[in-house]
Amino acid sequence: MKNSTMERNNWHANLVQNLPLGLFRITFGPIERLLKANEAAAGIFGFESVEELIRAPLRTLFLDLKQRRKFLRKLISQGELIREQLKLKKKDGSQFWGAVSARVIRDIPGEVKYIDGIIEDITSQKQIEEALRISEERFRNIADEVDDWVWEIGSNLVIRYSNTRVNDILGYTPKEVVGRNLVDFLAPEEQNRIEGQKDYLLKEVIFASQQTCMVRKDGRIIITESSGVPIFRRDRSFVGFQGLTRDISEQVKTKEEQELRRQQLIQADKMISLGILVSGVAHEINNPNQFIMVNAPMLKRAWENITPIIDRYYEENGDFVVSGLSYGEMRGRFLELFSGICDGAQRIKLIVKNLKDYAREGNSGILQEININDIIKSSLLMVSNMLKNSTNNLRIELAQNLPLVKGNFQRLEQVLINLLQNACQALPNPANGVTITTSFDEKKNCVLVKIKDEGVGIEANQMEYIFDPFFTTKRDYGGTGLGLSISTGIIEEHGGKMQFSSKPGKGTTVSIILPALAPPQCPAPPADIDPNE
Structure with a gap:
């Protein structure tokens, strides 16, 4: 029994002396002193032996005596402390950081008898922590200096770090975004897309220049561009x-504007080429048409002069055949045929003139006083063939005595032709109609033009985009999406505005509102025109 107890005591003694952690026992009271310690404790404080450590005054082992008193009060109050970090001092005066775990040992009456504890030198750990803190501070300073939003997200898309630039981009502070899911800041359509692509997004691959629509704190939607790299633990x-992430809304807008200008230049170049082509074609058409216009009236007069002679022959000799028909049947139609030839030649002349005027390169300055009805008549003539093929129900109601508007004839004609073409293309069959009306609003002193079609209409979710450059529902039919964008710009240049109302399956009404000049002082001629001309 005695041998067993000795062996156990020897084992405990060897364990205490050979532990890499410092063990100690100190008294508590008026005179505090070190009672016991192991070799590791002596080594931590820089003493050559345990005896030398025990002889050293306890207060000399603390760098900060205030910290020592605070530590002891806390220990007595709580009874036990775990890894309390203290600034301590070695024998040679050099300081180090120690992690102290201690427990109060009390006697039966409850008085503090002594304090047992463990001490570990954590100076290297503190140096690493300090280096890490400095590194993190340096990273934050650098991150806050860049113009982009620097972030870190977890595999669950929750934001774990954000620099201050998030305020410039999204209007939030870093504290407001950290801990929230990245999806919360995406536009609704982007959220739906992300939900369907989460597995793809978390494939742990580098991504660059990914464009995303995000919602700012003030509700405004912006276009952003993001790049990122995956991060891994040591076990991969x-x-x-x-x-x-950076805000590229302005760059995208600028790019779209540049593309719009490029398309407009292309269109302008086409119009110049068309003008050259039309001039050449007009010359080729006008020469033979001029021959018809000069000679047809002459033939008509000649026919009128010889009609009495032929009539006398008809009365004396009876009926005879002319061009496969009897003279009696043909006689009344000759003048009608001659008039048709003359009218047709005049119509050819007018169409060629309008084509040349429409395609002619001119000054876009707003210089002319124009009757809007004249522009509508010219536009209808230009698209007459398309209207005939598209609808059997064309209604034209042009108000009489309209005030003039100030503008550019060619550019306003361009708008009306575009709207008439759109109306024709929207009709599902010729039974559906197109109505064109003009009116004058005396209270607002403005001229109104309405083009109403009984076509397929425009879906509600597309209405907000119809004026956007390059938006079109007719891409398969050669649409560029520039017509309404350009037309809106032209109307706004004239101080007016263009309004749309539409119901799917019912049709679309386009209203053009232009400021009127002073009302006319005398009645204008009737504005009725024949839609079948």
């Missing part, structure tokens, strides 16, 4: 992404 398990 995926943690999340680090990356940056």
Whole structure:
């Protein structure tokens, strides 16, 4: 029994002396002193032996005596402390950081008898922590200096870090975004897309220049561009992404405007080429048409002069055949045929003139006083063939005595031709109609033009985009999406506005509102025109 107890005591003594952690026991009271310690404790404080450590005054082992008193009060109050970090001092005066775990040992009456504890030198750990803190601080300073939003997200898309630039881009502070899911800041359509592509997004691959629509704190939607790299633990398990995001809304807008200008230049170049082509074609058409216009009236007069002679022959000799028909049947139609030839030649002349005027390169300055009815008549003539093929119900109601408007005839004609073409293309069959009306609003002193079609209409979710450059529902039919965008710009240049109302399956009404000049002082001629001309 005695041998067993000795062996156990020896084992405990060897364990205490050979532990890499410092063990100690100190008294507590008026005179505090070190009662026991192991070799590791002596080594931590820089003493050559345990005896030398025990002889040293306890207060000399603390760098900060205030910290020592605070530590002891806390220990007595709580009874036990775990890894309390203290600034301590070695024998040679050099300081180090120690992690102290201690427990109060009390006697039967409850008085503090002594304090047992463990001490570990954590100076290296503190140095690493300080280096890490400095590194993180340096990273934050650098991150806050860049113009982009620097972020880190976890594998669950929750934001774990954000620099201050998030305020410039989204209007939030870093505290407001950290801990929230990245999806919360995406536009609704982007959220739906992300939900369907989460597995793809978390494939742990580098991504660059990904464009996304995000919602700012004030509700405004912006276009952003993001790049990121995956981050891993040492065991190669995926943690999340680090990356940056920038607001490219202005760049996208500028690019779209440049593309619009490019398309407008292309269109302008086409119009110039068309003008050159039309001039050449007009010359080729006008020469033979001029021959018809000069000679047809002459033939008509000649026919009128010889008609009495032929009539006398008809009365004396009876009926005879002319061009396969009897003279009696043909006689009344000759003048009608001659009039038709003359009218047709005049119509050819007018069409060629309008084509040349429409395609002619001119000054876009607003210089002319124009009757809007004249522009409508010219536009109808230009698209007459398309209207005839598209609808059997063309209604034209042009108000008489309209005030003039100030503008550019060619550019306003361009708008009306575009709207008439759109109306024709919207009709599902010729039974559906198109109505064109003009009127004058005396209270607002403006001229109104309405083009109403009984076509397929425009879906509600597309209405907000119809004026956007390059938006078109007729891409398969050669539409560029520039017609309404350009037309809106032209009307606004004239101080007016264009309004749309539409019901799917019912049709669309386009209203053009232009400021009127002073009302006319005398009645204008009737504005009725024949839609079948």
